[in-house]
Amino acid sequence: MFPTPTLLLCTTLAVTAPALVPAPASAYVSPNAASLETGRGATLTGTVLDRTGQPVEGVLVSVADRSALTDARGEFRLYGLPAGEVTVTVTGLSIKPVTQTTTLQNSQAQTLQLTIEEAVRELAGVTVAAKATRYAPEVDGTTVTAGKKNEVVQLSKLDANLVVNSSRQVFAKVPGITVWESDGSGQQINVATRGLSPNRSWEFNTRQNGYDISSDPFGYPEAYYNPPLEAVERIQIIRGGGSLQYGPQFGGLLNYELKRGPRDKKxxxxxxxxxxxxxxxxxxxxxxxxxxxxxxxxxxxxxxxGGWRDNSEFNIRNAHANVTLQATDKLRLGAEISHLYYVIQQPGGLTDAQFYQDNVRRSSRARNWFSTPWTIPAFTADYQFSDRTRLSLKTFGLLGERNSIGLASSVGVNQPDAVNPATGQPANRQIDRDRYRNLGAELRLLTDYGLLGQQHTLAAGLRGAGAYLTRRQLGKGDTGRNFNLDLQAPRFGRELDFRTRNYAAFVENIFRVGSRLTLTPGLRLEVIDNDGRGYLSLNADGSENRLTQDSRRKVLLYGAGAEYRLTDQTNLYANYSRAFRPVTFGDLTPPATSDVIDPNLRDATGYNAELGYRGTWADVLTFDVDAFWLHYNDRIGTLRRPVPGGAAGQTQQFRTNIGTSVHKGVEAYLELNLIHALTRNFQLPRLDVFVSSAVLDARYTQLRTTTLTAGNIQEGDLKNNRVEYAPKYTHRVGATFAYKTFSTTAQLTRVAQVYTDANNTVAPNAAATTGRVPGYSVTDVSATYRFAKRFTLRGGVNNVFDKNYFTRRSGGYPGPGLLPADGRTWFASVGLKL
Incomplete structure (x- = not known):
């Protein structure tokens, strides 16, 4: 069948449910629910499983005027239910409602297990399809999502090129996601939202299975590692409201949840x-x-x-293993480890002239290479005190590196890097190496409790983490062409050691007011300790230009969300949450020895606010439309100032907080099951058409500048200029046709032009590092066919019309210059499951 019925089925379903069937211990449902001090009403918890024993996520379970979506474990909770015999209804997009009766008692919690089975008529070969993108229930595992803008992307439901992690396809139905497309290997996933920078997804708090995977979220938050999307079950995205449970960044949470072993097979x-x-x-x-x-x-x-451009070879290897032990009915223990190793050739940037002269695939950067070996161990423990209280502990670490060798100081095919232009001999390449050693733990508690006749949910947690970065740069490499990190000089030109300590505590509470309204306030306290030691450069006599930096501070975040259920399948939501972006090690490291870092440099702070309406209608329409406002204070930049106590006319570069930006706009996602909407015959094939769109106005409300003119410093303000890399609009439209075990998806992506600097420079400079990035359109088509129950064929074409375009300019590594996106590419896959 296609796809495996893990989300929503469009066949006729039958539900079988013994009156009180205990759920498996791994489903986190207590077999003997104790009496709860709820004040009034009964509580119903349970799981929805398919006929293979797998949890069914995203279906709606309703009793009277209460309803809840099932989470990733197939679990649901309903509070304040009437006593006596009630009817439990399971519904979802493109399925006929099915019901089951059971008897509830006041002030007691009961547990129900529902098993969904396909009707006999499916054997004739009806279409089975599911929504790949939806929003989460108000409690998703141990994560509170009530009143928050969020999306869950189910990768098994997508027709997309997962082989090379095609981000614009995977995130197509997440409105407002912008993507940098400059890495044909697919290893680097560069995404952002609401006008933030997509650079290595560093404005998101990027995680895997709920724990850290980036270099250092509080010092160097770049996500060099991303799991292969073929191994990912779902992607969880919570916009700015995720800051209360996960800390920085302004973008919120981006969490990759990996596949797990089936429960019904050995x-x-x-x-x-x-x-x-x-x-x-x-x-x-x-x-x-x-x-x-x-x-x-x-x-x-x-x-x-070999890559679409010349000099773009890659060899990428990913491995992962996890094991889970259900030690007792209440305790589950787990251990897992992920490992990545790759070597990627970097083709470098182009000038605008080279790009528009149809030399877009050419490259002379034959000697630039990049590698980031990455190992992430993790241990987990989950303890179910009762059907209403769960405790989860995650401990995690990181052993990683960032290694590069090459010549990145020149741009274009007219300046080959194979020889030193001055001597005509091969030039020594530059080696830069980072080494990461991190360790952390997070403890989370989720509990339901009764108050004033209602059931409420409390989520609380503690975090402790330490990160160590050893940075070695400006090393003298060899004169060869292959990847080689052997140093040709006794010392690196720069050696720095950075340390981060982070402690945090958070609390969020879902207060249920009546049967339709929830209020979710929350607090988070962050304690951050950064310091740096080492030397920035070596003088001619071998002496060191030392760096000593220390920063200790506390950050209090707060916010609140609200959700009002207008109907069983639609709700209004609103959220306001404070967020911040910590001062990074890059901000603390002056690019030149004469530059000065403000000793009072502050973290960027601000907030996200949103108001939206989402849900489904008539089993054929899915929608989520919201307006947002992001306020980004204390942005960091560089100003020129007189040297304190220096001679007249003597100046220096001063890195400090220089301005504020405001990002406001509208995000909309609509998906219509067109054939079923017109015919109401759910046995016909599906044709889902979708629109995922965002309109954005991101501008500086203040941005101080200085220029040096005739020895005098002139101050300015870039107020009202557009924020760099923040497109006015991002539109994605497409359609999915599904019939029996075949489906195909076509989508068109249209992105507006962006500026690459705060000056909003239009004409490119000679090095192509600044200047406007034109708007572009790109079309993708993919298809999936399952046959003989075990085999799967996939294939697709990206950039069908072979458009030449680019999404970013680089001021340094891995350019400099504009970095072209890939032209037309195709893939074909054969899969087997036994």
Whole structure:
């Protein structure tokens, strides 16, 4: 069948439910619900499973005037229900409602397990489809999402190029996501929202299975590691409201949740093998299952290719393993480890003249290479005190590196890097190396309690983390062409050591007012300790220009969300949450020894606010429309100022807080099941048409500048200039046709022009590092076909019309210059599941 019924089925469903069937311990539902001090009413908890025992996520469970969506574990909770015999209804997009009766008692919680089975008529081969993108229930695992703008992307429901992590396809139905497309290997996922910078997703708090995976969220938040999307079950996105539970950044939470072993099989093997143009070859293989109380899963993925541009070779290897032990009915223990190793050739940037002269695929940067070996271990413990209280502990670490070698100081095919222009001999390349050693733990508590006749939910947590960065830069490399990190000089030109300590506590509470309204206030306290030591450069006599930086501060975040259910399947939501972006190690490191860092440099602070309406209508329309306002204070930049106590006319660069920006706009996602809407015959094929759109106005309300003219410093203000890399609009429209076990999706992406600097420079400079990035359109088509129950064929074409475009300019690494996006590429995959 297509796809596996994990979300919403459009067949006729039958629900079988013994009156009180205890759910499996792994589903976190107590088999013997104790009496709750609820004040009034009964509580119903439970799980919805498919016929294979897998949880069904995103279906609506309703009793009387109460309803709840099932979460990723198939769980639901309903509070304040009437005593006596009630009817439990399970509904979802494109399914006929099914019901079950049970008896409830006042001041007691009961547990129900519902099993969904496809009707016999499905054997004739009806269309089975599901929504790939939706919003989460008000409690998703141990995460509170009530009153927050959020999306959950189910990757198994997508027709997309997951082989090379095609971000514009994966996030197509998440309105407002902007993507930098300058890495044809697909290893770097560069995404952002609401006019923030997409650079390595550093404005998101990027996680895997709920724990940190970036270099250092509070010192160097770049996400060099992203799991292969073929191994990802779903992606969880919470906009700015995620800051209360997860801390920085302004973008909120971006969490990759990996696949797990099936609960109904002892062994399940899956393989997917792919080819594409430019020498792309990829293999993904996984093994998982459940034996007794032990569940396990692991995968290995490798992809190699030549890249669309010259000098773009890559070899990427990912591996992961996890094991879970259901130690008791209440305690579950887990351990997992992820490992990444790759070597990628970097083709460098182009000038605008080279790009528009149709030299877009050419490159002379044959000696630039990049690698980030990454190992992430994690240990988890989940304890279910009762059906209303759950405790979760995650401990995690990071052993990682960022390594590069090359010549990145010149741009364009007219300046080859194979020789030193002055001597005609091969030039020594530059080596830069970072080493990361991180360790942290997060403890989260989720509990339901009764107050004033209503059931409420409290989420609280503690965090402690330490991160160590050893930075070695400006090293003298060899004169060869291959990846080689052997240093040709006794010392690096720059050596720095940075340390971060972070402690945090948060609390959020869902207060339920009546049967339709929830209020969710929250607080978070961050304690941050950064320091840096080392030398910035070496003098001719070998002496060091030292750096000593220390920063200790506390940050209090607060906010509140509200959600009002207008109907069983639609709600209004609103949220206001404070957020901040910590001063990074890059902000603390002057680019030149004469530059000065403000000793009172402050974190960027501000808030996200949003108001929206979302839900489904008539089982054929899904929608989420919201207006937002993002306020970004204390942005960091550089000003020129007189040297304190210096001679007349002597100046220096001074890095400090220089301005504020405001980002406001509208985000909209609508998806209509067109054929079923017109015919109301859910046995016909599906044709889902969607629009995912964002209109944005991101401007500086203040941005101080200085210029040096005839020895005098002139002050200015870039007030009302547009924020760099913040497009006025991002539109994605498309359609998915699904019939029996075949589906295909076509989408068009249209993005407006952006400026690459705060001066809003239009004409590019000679190095192509500043200047406008023109707007562009790009079309993608992908298809999936499942047959013989075990086999899957996938294929697609990205950039169908072979458009030449680019999404960013680089001022340094890995350019400098404009970095072209890939032209037309294709892939084909054959998969097998046993």
């Amino acid at each position: 062994v399940e093997f899956e393989t997917s093998n792919s080819v594409g143009n430019n020498g792309l070859v990829s293999t993904y293989n996984s093994l998982g299952g459940t034996v007794g109380k032990v569940s396990y899963f692991g995968y290995y993925q490798q992809r190699v290719g």
